[in-house]
Amino acid sequence: MGGPAVKAAAETLGGACTEVTEGSESTEVSCRCVCKPTFYNSSGTCISCTDSCAVCKDGTLTGCQQCSPGKILSFSIVSSESADCVDQCSVSSECAECGITIDGSRYCTRCKDASTYPFNGVCILNTQRDAYCTSKANGVCTTCSSGAFLMNGGCYTTEHYPGSTICGKQSNGKCEKTKEGYGISPDGKLLECDPTCLACTAPGPGRCTRCPSGALLKRASGAATGSCVGLNACVDGYYADGDACLPCATPGCKTCGHASFCTECAGELFVSLDGRSCLGECTGNKVVGEVPGGVRRCWCERGFYSHGPRVARINPPPRSCVKTGTNQARSTSVTGSPSSPQSV
Template structure:
């Protein structure tokens, strides 16, 4: 009563819609209270028969059978007298005082007669229905009407949690609110009430209503989800609901499948950005070619992007191999992806009016079809053929270096070019760098020499190295050789009407040179045209010698913005912006750990921004003594790939040698030579000494 009194003000404040749920909460709270000891078992008068204190009403235990056979069960207790108005309990049992029927104003319940207008009977029945009958049971209190209760000999109301049948109907274990069946069962198949609310377990774990094949039961959430095909449904109150249709398992809704039954629609197709989906057959899955069937258990219908084919809008299986069927741009290697540009060592080709990337000669797709790798057993990267692990020929598009390595561009080795026989060869002695064998194919000159392009408009063809700037004694030519780039002097002031263009005096009025230089009227420039930059009063073309050694990017007026070493120019000046000596280009001046590319004779280490000498080891990478030019191993560990050695020692590392034999092979030959020589010496000693005595 204390609990109900304290909750009454709350009940009056809430809406009618919520009152039902409030009452259920109150009922569960009441049901969870410890049972009061209202029934006393024993053998004395008014005692309940042992084991018969088993009628539970409103949190209290009542009796279902008396210890003294002359007593009667009235209102759940044993009494030895009926009231003055006549017998309440009719045809009482001589064994335990249970009643066969009750008089008017009372109703039969669990063998006893309960008064309708008085507790505990009023907790069960709300209105009388004739002599010894209850016409309306209190469902909210956990009781339902017995459909067979047509006369006073039948129990009118049955507890929702009664699991033993009465008149071929029964309740559900743990049920506190229910709807009774409209009719009784037949034979040995009693009708079961439909539970609406469950009580918690003895340890106060919440139980919810589970419905399976139209039969309800009370289970915990863990028990619900432990059985395949059921899920905790939070829609309209928490309950345990069976998955619907083809769903084998589901989550959040009966039709929100997480796996599928194998019989009809066995493939699970995920809904967008959810962990649930629908069940489809193979045809429904692949009909639009945007999905494919994965037959690995559990079977699923997956979008193309999950099948190892990247960025495909449509895909299909060809002999169990998944390939792209439609791409927005072009097909990748083996039609395993859609890409914008073909990977290295591959070429775009037409196939059935579609652009397809195919590996070049001597290459094959990698296992994941993301790159082209050499189709060879040689260990040297990009090597096509080898002897004793020494590369003898490189794959298409690569050149053999003097150290028997393979490289895509020989000009990355300073002083070398790629010849038609697919080998890197030294430039002509007149050149520091070159694009071919001739002295007219230089691309850079040694200090003291400057490059004169054969065709100024075709710098890729190279040119000839000529003498550096000298002052002129004529009316034209250089007046002052005041510009120095890469150890070579260039003109900074010209005579007459000439101005310095690329370090050489030229007529600025000529059509081909019009507007390149804004003259200072004293043989120099104060500004340059787009594509040129101003340096030491001369205009130098971006991307050509000698300007490419100084500046990489300029504004429209000729002021350098970005230096050749990658640093920002300071007011157009690059002379104060220098990288660390180990860097070719960098992101910060004079800092060892800010290299973006490495200087000649150095390689990129695993440490961000750091370049190490080709001769020095760093981390898992091993340097090579006397190596002049190198690259780090593609695997990230092992010896550097040495492209050029000092003094003609072009072995390229500890694993090879000048003869082209492996170190192990040389060791074996050495041992064999020692054995042969030793045997020969022994034989000669025997011949001269022993035979001499004879």
């Protein structure tokens, strides 16, 4: 859209004027007017959509793409160009169950006539829509074609509302990736996620599978779901790994660099020489030592050096202590002075 006529129409008929930058290198700013969702652009003029239509297609009076709460789209043909808003689902001669609510509107989940099934929440004959339903029984669809995805007994598409607000990517008759705030169970049931989740397998804060930017998925070892937490909440037995917050593998470990390398134990426990255990006491040729920050760990006694394999990148403490001057001590690369307790 463009020009004074469009701007005037937008301002008087409910349009919204937005500043945009024109050109990737230009700093010139111009005013571009766009019609509000309940209006559509017709030759530079914002025209009101039909009653109950929340979003309509530009240039088409009856091309409603989303209805107001309490209304749903009636798909008389495949294209949404002529879709109208009708009353939301109610148990009637066509629908036996209205088992799903999306954005304040009820949709059919089981049709009364066995020859029909819910398509985008409206009962239709299986001969329509190029047979999006490939397997049906008792008024519901059990399998959808590759052009749709199964949800609550019906087939929905990502091209049309309400499927477009639920699923971002469909494949092989299923929703491969849901949109923010939704999930679909393995048996095709719509799930409204906990507000902290981007996607989930069931309602509730512990069933998240994806989290918003800046949050971590805190889950138990081997679990596919968990809770979305901030970076500062990934503590006390957990560590951050990419976009996940995972538990330390060492029992009693409070802080770990990765799953099996403990850097601080809880309570009065000590970090073992190899960093893979939390001990009640240090035994053998080892003594208890304190390090900056008050972390309790096992050190080698005076006259002994820490000895054992080092692992690239994480350098965990070795597994044993050997006397200063032995062949083993000479062959082991360590840091520190032999006159002080040693720990790596």
